[in-house]
Amino acid sequence: MSRKSFTLVGLLVVLSLVLAACQQPMPTEVIATQIVTQEVEVTREVEVTTEPVEPEPTVVPSPGTYERSETLYVSGAAWGPPSTWNPFQPGSLANTTGTIGNVYEFLFHYDPMTGEMIPWLAESGSWNEDNTMFMVTLREGLTWSDGEALTAEDVKFTFDLGQEYPALWFSPMWEYLDSVTAVDDLNLEFNFTGEPLYQEFSNNLYNIPIVPQHLWAEKTEEEITVGANENPIGSGAYLYDTHSEDRNVWLRNEEWWGGDVFGMPAPRRIVDIRFASNNVALGSVVQGDVDLSNNFLPGIATLANQGYVDTYFEDAPYMLSANTAVLFLNTTQPPMDDPAFRRALAFAINVDDIVNVAYANLVQAANPTGLLPNLNDFVDQDVVDELGYNYDPEQAAAILEEAGYTMGDDGFYQMPDGTPIELEVTCPFGWTDWMEAIRVIAESAQEAGINIQNETPDYGAWNTALQSGTFDMTLNNWAALSNTPWTLYNLLFRHPIQEQMQSGNFGRYEDQEMFDLVDQLAQVPASDVEGMQAVCSDIQERMLTEMPMIPLWYNGLWAQWNSGVWTNWPSDADDTPNTLPTTWSGYWQLGGLQTLINLEPVPVEE
Amino acid sequence: MRRYFGRKLLIYGLTFFLAVTIDWMIPRFMPGDPIANMLSRATVNVENAQLMYDYFEQVFGLDVPLWRQYLNFWAALFRGDLGISVYMFPTPVTEVIMRAVPYDVFLLLPAILLSWYAGNKFGAFAARSKWLDNTVLPIGYILTATPYMWLGILLAWVFGVVLGIFPLAGAYGFDVRPQFSWTFIWSVLKHWFLPFASIFLVRFGGWAIGMRNMIIYELDADYSHYLEALGAPRKLVRQYAYRNAILPQITGLSLDLGIIVAGALVTEVVFSYPGIGTLILQAIQNQDYFLLQGCFLFIIIGVLLANFVIDFVYVIVDPRTRLGMVGETA
Numbered sequence: 001m002s003r004k005s006f007t008l009v010g011l012l013v014v015l016s017l018v019l020a021a022c023q024q025p026m027p028t029e030v031i032a033t034q035i036v037t038q039e040v041e042v043t044r045e046v047e048v049t050t051e052p053v054e055p056e057p058t059v060v061p062s063p064g065t066y067e068r069s070e071t072l073y074v075s076g077a078a079w080g081p082p083s084t085w086n087p088f089q090p091g092s093l094a095n096t097t098g099t100i101g102n103v104y105e106f107l108f109h110y111d112p113m114t115g116e117m118i119p120w121l122a123e124s125g126s127w128n129e130d131n132t133m134f135m136v137t138l139r140e141g142l143t144w145s146d147g148e149a150l151t152a153e154d155v156k157f158t159f160d161l162g163q164e165y166p167a168l169w170f171s172p173m174w175e176y177l178d179s180v181t182a183v184d185d186l187n188l189e190f191n192f193t194g195e196p197l198y199q200e201f202s203n204n205l206y207n208i209p210i211v212p213q214h215l216w217a218e219k220t221e222e223e224i225t226v227g228a229n230e231n232p233i234g235s236g237a238y239l240y241d242t243h244s245e246d247r248n249v250w251l252r253n254e255e256w257w258g259g260d261v262f263g264m265p266a267p268r269r270i271v272d273i274r275f276a277s278n279n280v281a282l283g284s285v286v287q288g289d290v291d292l293s294n295n296f297l298p299g300i301a302t303l304a305n306q307g308y309v310d311t312y313f314e315d316a317p318y319m320l321s322a323n324t325a326v327l328f329l330n331t332t333q334p335p336m337d338d339p340a341f342r343r344a345l346a347f348a349i350n351v352d353d354i355v356n357v358a359y360a361n362l363v364q365a366a367n368p369t370g371l372l373p374n375l376n377d378f379v380d381q382d383v384v385d386e387l388g389y390n391y392d393p394e395q396a397a398a399i400l401e402e403a404g405y406t407m408g409d410d411g412f413y414q415m416p417d418g419t420p421i422e423l424e425v426t427c428p429f430g431w432t433d434w435m436e437a438i439r440v441i442a443e444s445a446q447e448a449g450i451n452i453q454n455e456t457p458d459y460g461a462w463n464t465a466l467q468s469g470t471f472d473m474t475l476n477n478w479a480a481l482s483n484t485p486w487t488l489y490n491l492l493f494r495h496p497i498q499e500q501m502q503s504g505n506f507g508r509y510e511d512q513e514m515f516d517l518v519d520q521l522a523q524v525p526a527s528d529v530e531g532m533q534a535v536c537s538d539i540q541e542r543m544l545t546e547m548p549m550i551p552l553w554y555n556g557l558w559a560q561w562n563s564g565v566w567t568n569w570p571s572d573a574d575d576t577p578n579t580l581p582t583t584w585s586g587y588w589q590l591g592g593l594q595t596l597i598n599l600e601p602v603p604v605e606e
Numbered sequence: 607m608r609r610y611f612g613r614k615l616l617i618y619g620l621t622f623f624l625a626v627t628i629d630w631m632i633p634r635f636m637p638g639d640p641i642a643n644m645l646s647r648a649t650v651n652v653e654n655a656q657l658m659y660d661y662f663e664q665v666f667g668l669d670v671p672l673w674r675q676y677l678n679f680w681a682a683l684f685r686g687d688l689g690i691s692v693y694m695f696p697t698p699v700t701e702v703i704m705r706a707v708p709y710d711v712f713l714l715l716p717a718i719l720l721s722w723y724a725g726n727k728f729g730a731f732a733a734r735s736k737w738l739d740n741t742v743l744p745i746g747y748i749l750t751a752t753p754y755m756w757l758g759i760l761l762a763w764v765f766g767v768v769l770g771i772f773p774l775a776g777a778y779g780f781d782v783r784p785q786f787s788w789t790f791i792w793s794v795l796k797h798w799f800l801p802f803a804s805i806f807l808v809r810f811g812g813w814a815i816g817m818r819n820m821i822i823y824e825l826d827a828d829y830s831h832y833l834e835a836l837g838a839p840r841k842l843v844r845q846y847a848y849r850n851a852i853l854p855q856i857t858g859l860s861l862d863l864g865i866i867v868a869g870a871l872v873t874e875v876v877f878s879y880p881g882i883g884t885l886i887l888q889a890i891q892n893q894d895y896f897l898l899q900g901c902f903l904f905i906i907i908g909v910l911l912a913n914f915v916i917d918f919v920y921v922i923v924d925p926r927t928r929l930g931m932v933g934e935t936a
Contacts, residue, residue, distance in 0.1 A: 064782060064783065064785060064787045064789045064790060065779075065781050065783075065789055066781045066782075068781070073780065080694060080888065080892070081694055083693075083694035083695060083696070083697045084695060084696060089695070089696075090645070090658075092694075092695055166657050166661075167657060167658055167661040169658065226665055226695070226696050228697065242783055242784075244777075244784065245705070245777075246776055246878065247780060249783070271781070275775070275878075276775055276878030280774060280775055280878075283774075458638070458891075459638070459643065459892075460637060460639065460640075460643055461638050463638060463639070463642055463643050464637060464638050464642065498656070500642075500656070500659075502645065502659065
């Protein structure tokens with residue numbers, strides 16, 4: 001160090017000492033200086049320790065980096081960048097998963113593992129004797145995250161929005177909902193008229209997110225129906241923190257009303273990541289950078305067997321079931337307009353190969369009725385025993401020949417009038433598991449003598465063909481896991497047949513008797529299990545005789561996790577929770593949030 | 607001078623009109639229906655699908671005849687309104703693009719300028735130097751022939767997977783939040799380096815080879831031999847050669863700068879870097895008419911602007927252009 005700079009440093013040191021002395025209370029006596037300084041230090045320390053005791057503000061500004069031990073990293077819900085936090089926006093909420101469920105809450109939750117409705121914002125709900133009024137009592141002490149109280153008026157306001165704006169998805173329920181009355185702050189009455197669709201209503205109870213009237217009343221129609229609703233204020237366990245193109249960050253609501261009722265979710269922060277490719281997602285969960293991945297990762301069975309990741313079941317099928325993959329047949333086109341051909345096809349598809357080869361044992365074959373395992377109570381086993389189907393090419397051949405189809409020179413069956421049969425089975429390009437599945441469908445059908453080729457148009461073209469009915473046969477799974485068999489039958493037998501079939505019955509199966517049965521089921525009160533079973537039995541008998549579409553397998557509730565940071569994940573073992581390990585939008589109220597509440601941090605090794 | 611730029615402006619105006627028209631047409635000729643796609647992702651029981659469809663058709667302005675849509679498109683364009691993104695509904699397209707542009711500029715501007723500067727210098731240096739020509743030139747050829755994505759994957763594999771020095775994807779770490787702090791800046795730089803390197807290396811190779819060939823050509827030109835014959839120092843001869851050889855390189859640079867917002871499509875996709883390139887891919891996959899239009903519009907404007915600027919630059923760096931204009935007016 002040169003002489004000059006040494007002097008400079010010395011000067012600086014002296015200067016800073018003087019400055020520091022000035023900041024402290026000036027001692028009257030020079031001897032007291034030391035003691036005073038010590039005292040000041042002590043009081044500073046006391047200040048530091050008292051800080052955490054003070055109640056924290058609702059939104060704690062996040063530090064630059066997230067503490068790993070209190071952060072849950074998840075992936076697999078979003079397919080695009082976050083763009084809307086509007087709880088009524090059906091299309092894009094997957095990209096901000098948690099907007100409904102963790103920010104905005106529902107009157108009820110539904111537990112598909114037990115088949116029970118769980119009162120959430122509601123403390124209880126009950127019907128009057130003739131099922132014309134549903135009475136809801138809210139819990140006491142519900143609050144919005146801005147501190148306002150959540151009352152019956154907010155619930156009424158939310159349901160009334162559906163009456164006012166037909167573009168909201170739950171608006172059709174006002175055809176049979178007459179009025180919603182807030183009796184007092186905690187009690188509500190839903191009054192019905194005409195022929196209520198009780199099944200739909202029970203489903204809506206855990207799907208309509210309640211919004212705060214004091215913030216939403218001033219919103220315009222456009223803001224309510226299509227607005228992005230940035231910085232959402234809800235009542236739930238998590239608060240919006242931040243987002244970017246490839247992530248959403250949620251912060252625990254320390255003031256959440258449910259903390260005392262259900263328990264606080266363990267992770268203080270959730271970082272929901274959208275990975276560009278499955279490979280990155282796989283690497284991240286194996287390395288423990290991501291705690292829970294809800295991506296479909298082919299070959300996860302091998303990794304689970306080797307202990308790299310954990311899954312709900314230790315062995316096949318590893319995953320819980322989320323929805324039914326159904327092969328829709330275009331019943332307006334020959335030969336799919338012939339029930340005999342459709343039934344023969346059901347016997348010609350090798351579902352075991354789809355399960356074992358295409359999915360490497362990650363899924364289960366579907367019940368012939370298409371109903372998910374949580375709805376087993378509504379399956380009429382006698383009907384299934386009599387009319388069910390399984391892979392049996394000989395049976396397929398027998399049915400075809402009995403119906404007059406003849407074997408052509410090329411080894412494929414022909415129409416009874418001698419025209420050759422050439423059909424296509426489709427799914428969107430890039431959906432690798434389905435692409436593999438339709439390959440199996442085409443191959444096994446060809447072996448059984450039915451000429452089917454597999455084709456994979458891009459999503460847009462596939463979707464256009466699906467809705468306008470210009471396909472031969474295609475896969476679809478748009479009925480979500482639900483509390484009622486009506487959800488699936490509403491997809492399969494949606495009516496009336498229109499030019500564009502946007503949300504069901506893509507094969508345009510026209511059958512008034514079936515439509516009447518589904519309508520009848522929709523009007524059975526959800527509490528009348530026997531009544532529902534009776535109608536379901538009729539539907540299943542007709543469905544398996546006519547075979548308008550073929551349920552094939554259950555798509556999995558894809559979930560693999562790493563227990564490096566968080567533990568007490570759900571599994572089918574007795575000593576662990578049995579909730580759904582998922583972050584998909586629309587599943588938080590089906591047990592996803594409960595999974596977070598059950599999580600426990602892994603003790604940090606010193 | 608005025609006539610020169612007047613004519614140029616007219617040509618640019620016409621090009622802009624045609625390019626934007628084509629830009630508007632292309633997404634609409636793609637099969638599929640963006641609104642149906644958007645609504646089909648809803649997992650709730652959509653009872654009133656038709657109603658919602660009509661409503662959104664009107665929100666996006668797709669409920670009027672095509673010619674009307676075209677006129678509306680131009681009207682909105684002059685108001686600076688590019689419509690609403692379907693894929694990222696309800697974010698306006700301008701906002702989506704503006705969020706992505708900084709990443710592109712941050713990635714491509716240094717990559718393009720540095721590779722141009724370094725490549726040219728190096729190419730000029732390597733020309734006529736036997737040893738360098740024989741060893742480095744083949745490497746340049748290999749680099750410039752390498753597809754961006756392949757080099758990107760290779761770099762990601764070596765530095766990301768094997769060595770584990772650099773992150774594989776994204777613009778910054780999943781454990782940091784955007785703010786002005788060293789942690790964040792460091793994270794951004796680490797994520798930036800591999801995409802930058804893959805673009806830089808490929809372009810560097812291209813510029814170096816181009817320059818090397820140009821210099822050799824110029825050194826063989828009559829004026830070089832004449833200078834040498836006059837006994838000018840070698841350095842001076844090379845300086846003159848360099849000034850002549852750089853002209854075509856400037857044209858090349860202008861084209862590069864024109865695609866500055868979208869020139870790294872494959873690189874961005876490989877590293878899932880959130881720039882316009884990634885947006886274009888997503889817009890195509892999701893049939894987002896408006897986003898796709900917006901992205902292409904940026905490219906069109908970028909290329910035209912860059913060409914226009916280069917027209918000016920040429921006047922400055924190439925005396926012959928100025929002479930030509932004088933001759934024209936005289």
